[in-house]
Amino acid sequence: MPHVCIPRTIRASGPLRGGIAVPGDKSISHRALILSALAVGQSRITGLLEGEDVLATAAALRAMGVTIDRIGPGSWTVHGVGVGGLLQPERALDMGNSGTSTRLLMGLVATHPITATFVGDASLSRRPMARVAEPLGRMGADIAASPGTTLPLMVRGLCPAVPIAYTLPVASAQVKSAILLAGLNTPGITRVVEPIPTRDHSERMLAGFGAEVTVEETPQGRVISLTGEAELRPQDIVVPGDPSSAAFWLVAASIVPGSDLLVRGVGMNPTRTGLLTALRLMGADITESDARIVGGEPVADLRVRHAPLRAIAVPADLAPSMIDEYPALFVAAAFADGRTVARGAHELRVKESDRIAAMAAALGANGVAVQEHEDGLTVAGSGGAAIPGGGTVATRLDHRIAMSMAVAALHARAPVSLDDVAPVATSYPDFFSTLEAATAQERSA
Structure with missing residues (x-):
């Protein structure tokens, strides 16, 4: 359109x-939908931001087999498919203007046995995705992007993927979160080192859903460790x-x-x-x-x-x-x-x-x-x-x-x-x- x-x-x-x-909160709304989609059973989210960016995340998850229903203003239910349970989407995932949707969902797809193509509007299509593509490639995902590592971009996931220890070259909560989401369906322990701390919504919410995640302060920075092949429990979330x-x-x-x-x-x-x-x-x-x-x-x-x-x-x-x-x-x-x-x-x-x-x-x-x-x-x-x-x-x-x-x-x-x-x-x-x-x-x- x-x-x-x-x-x-x-x-x-x-x-x-x-x-x-x-x-x-936009950041929390994206993550609430994504982690609810990976839990087994029904989660309920209240206070969800119903802006176009968050709705793009919901639409993409639906395209990969997740049942998501709006039951009232800001009130949604998500019937999760479990970690590893995402299905092959039939068409390209339209991210609109949402860089958060794109980067987080790239992480999600990277360790599922599916292939997804990401497209977006003119603004999003100019934004670089290399900082996410590089660590996901180390985990085994095959990523084919437009020149400059921009959208349109295709991610072919690898399952089982390879856990990595990755030090963020720039402070980015989106890159950190993409790696952690990829780590959910990866055997072993995935680690992200943050020399400069960024927003920690992903770590808080992963723990709330039952993932085995630890945060340690070290001389090198904050180390977030996630044990893969997680089983997430459905939650009631207030944003x-x-x-x-x-x-x-x-x-x-x-x-x-x-x-x-x-x-x-x-x-x-x-x-x-x-x-x-x-x-x-x-x-x-x-x-x-x-x-x-x-x-x-x-x-x-x-x-x-x-x-x-x-x-x-x-x-x-x-x-x-x-x-x-x-x-x-x-x-x-x-x-x-x-x-x-x-x-x-x-x-x-x-x-x-x-x-x-x-x-x-x-x-x-x-x-x-x-x-x-x-x-x-x-x-x-x-x-x-x-x-x-x-x-x-x-x-x-x-x-x-x-x-x-x-x-x-x-x-x-x-x-x-x-x-x-x-x-x-x-x-x-x-x-x-x-x-x-x-x-x-x-x-x-």
Whole structure:
């Protein structure tokens, strides 16, 4: 189906007020579907993110013989086929815009006796898959890809595969998870060494499903060991709110004068809270309440009130725990007092778009002085004043570019035009209706 652009113009709003809930965590939603598919019996998932990326994972699993049913908003059942039980798909698996779906499912297919072809949209088809293909090839999978190791791409699995010990050359939770998923149907012990820790949802959920998985801190880094030929037990899973989606509201309420917003049920996994740390270093007024455990993950409500932000040198070691939130951070920097320097985020070059170049262009088009680096940006802030705005943003098929610049527009002197907001549906279908509700609180007061 051809992509249909949906342009949208965003005008400055009054304060953001009231309370909102964010959609289910995207990373956890993907993994909940995949591990439920490999359990024997019925699992139930509540709070599942029903964005296009997660639905692509569900569709691919159905194509490989898994029964997945939606029984209500965010509520799904999965009848798993067991580790090793996936069937040969009859046609190519369409991943849409989802790099997470692609990389995790490549790992899954790599050690099943099936062959699957992965295809995606124009944005996904430009994204490199070599970092996943290389370790899966070591395990015995035969991977044939387009030039540059991009999609379309075919994976011919090997069963039984060969367990490996693999040190991640770059911090990537997706590569780690792909190897661990491949290890589930591999005899012996598969090990992944992380010199720099990344989000640990896979390890937590694998243990919850009954896999034999250990995590050890060593001088070389975090070592995750998984015993293969696992038997997974079905689970009831509650997906917490996505901190990557909450990021837009934390920044929006911080920069729009008079804002006082409660964001309910946000996942507080310490491998995902880098943006929260960075915003607090900048002086953001964000408080936590009702801390609790949901589905094995820490969760809290976050109250964020407008506060003057100051420029910082963003600690590079925060990058793995906020890699998806950098576009929102760049927006916060545009309203800070001084020049914010954010480096050490090379990974942004190979996301849904080149997010460094995309955000440099988007902010620059709206009157923000930006210096682009190979691994990040330096952003000259407005000191809390409204930015000029008035520009047109090329969102580049990237949901986070679209949502970040929609937030920037909330405190701009002239409206900001987004050339295409259709990609927002991949991760946050209700983003714009939530935005209207949060700003309507003030209009109706």
